Amino acid sequence: MFPRRPWSRRIGVVLASALLGHALPAFALRVDPAGLDTAQVASTQALVDDVLARLPRTWRDGLPPDLILGWRADLPHDVQGRRVGHRLWLDRALLDDARVPAARKALVHELAHAYDRAHRNVLSGDARLRELAGWQRSVFRVAGRRSRNDFIARSPDAYELTRPSEFVAVNLEHFVLDGSYACRRPALYRYFASHFGESSVAAECAEGLPFLEADAARGNASLLALDPARIYEVDYLLAEGNSEAMSRWGHSMLRLVVCAPGRAPGPDCRLDLAHHRVLSFRAFVGDVQISSWRGLTGSYPSRVFLLPLDQVIEEYTKVELRGLQSIPLRLQRDEVASLLERAAQLHWSYDGRYYFISNNCAVETWKLLHDGVPRLAGEPLASITPTGLLRKLERAGIADRRVLEDGEQARRLGYYFEPMSARYDTLYSVARQALALPQADAQAWLALSPTERAPWLSQADLKASAALLVLENAALRRQQLLLRDELKRRYLGRDVPADAAPAVQALRAWLGDTSFVSQPAELAPAGYGLPQSEERERIAVEARVRVDKLRGEDAVLRKDLERWLPEDQREALRGIESNVDAIGTRLRALAAAGAP
Structure with a gap:
């Protein structure tokens, strides 16, 4: 269980009025006039009317019936709202006309808590939302065990990382009040829209999914916008093991078979090697081998890089003298898009720690597949080794290793990249x-x-x-x-x-x-x-x-x-x-x- 604030007891609300000319069901959030003059009571009611009109109908209908809104001047300096029993308190400093946006945000936040708790943590307790939010499942089969939330970069408010209930409240603020939320956190936007029965609004987002491409071979880093529609397939890319302790079981990656501009998605896209990209979890862009001790103690960061395929081929086949197996995954078009969207979220937000056993490349790749493709979340794919993950993907009918049966054809079609040791000989x-x-x-x-x-x-x-x-x-x-x-x-x-x-x-x-x-x-x-x-x-x-x-x-x-x-x-x-x-x-x- 996540810790709760002492004031996080179940509260209720009665909402009744016609707001902004739209007839709503009979509820009202009662305003406590104590300590307020007539103008302040009116401005508080205007705030309530404005916020209630913005909430999805399911949210309004789902609030319990006895909530009262008041103002307090003695809240801690970093607290703008608080619930105590059936009362909602907002910081009196927000009553100033110039602070209306902040007051609106604080009220939405507290009403989010009220809805969630009234329905037995229907949002904050949902496994799918926790995964989207960053509380990922543990690779070990321990009931309910999850990692801490390491999605710490580009957060709208660090308070969302403290516990799932606060994540829900912070994100519902943006879901309701921020028109760019659908573009910035698209998976979460769709989740909330689906939960509340709202149709997803087609927001005008920047084209493609952004990645900073790290091209170590050319000493370059540039922004690349990937269009999911141009990705023909996703492969499980396995760098074969060698005698090094940290590489004995191989290295897990995902290969994006990106079609060249102007080519319709199809088998010929496999020939467009210059456009293919690799999603690889690692500590540093140029590090193939890392210290075993530091890997055991979590001293390395674990982040997802977008790399050119030719760079990956070079570093493994020519430098490490390890072969690369590229196994197609059976994913639908919408699943490829969902996976890439999750990878972009990780790329900009995730800052985990690398552990040789519990959070290595295989575990991180499994988590990406688990969280990025909802269908795969029900499959028993968790593994701490790259070869073990590949075997589980095969058994589940997701990976198809038959492409490697004909060695000559596998090399010709790019399903296998042989180590350069044979060529060197x-x-x-x-x-x-x-x-x-x-x-x-x-x-x-x-x-x-x-x-x-x-x-x-x-x-x-x-x-x-x-x-x-x-x-x-x-x-x-x-x-x-x-x-x-x-x-x-x-x-x-x-x-x-x-x-x-x-x-x-x-x-x-x-x-x-x-x-x-x-x-x-x-x-x-x-x-x-x-x-x-x-x-x-x-x-x-x-x-x-x-x-x-x-x-x-x-x-x-x-x-x-x-x-x-x-x-x-x-x-x-x-x-x-x-x-x-x-x-x-x-x-x-x-x-x-x-x-x-």
């Missing part, structure tokens, strides 16, 4: 045959130091040079990732060498400047829910400004930080960079000379 065999290299495979070759590989590069023919260039670039990317992780481990902790302090301070400031990529709400401090047109324009401009600033600082910071790395690691990086330059130069020279 093929490339290495070309160089090995030409140069009689002693190492058995590509892994053994890349395990050599750059200086040990260097003498062979100057002897390669055109084909061998092309193969070795690909392998050296792979070695460079992996070394860069290792050095980045080394920098974080060494200099983002507490024990920082005194002489490295200035560089570390610069690194921390730089990482702070990148935080908007993982929490885009930083770019839109005003407003709540999904950003609308004017906010999107400001977000796009601010994102460009921040990206340009980061690009300007990146090279200088990297050079400054590299000198604090261990000498052997710096030598390895310089050696690989030298090898890449050397083999690239040789390849161009051989091509220009027309070498075979």
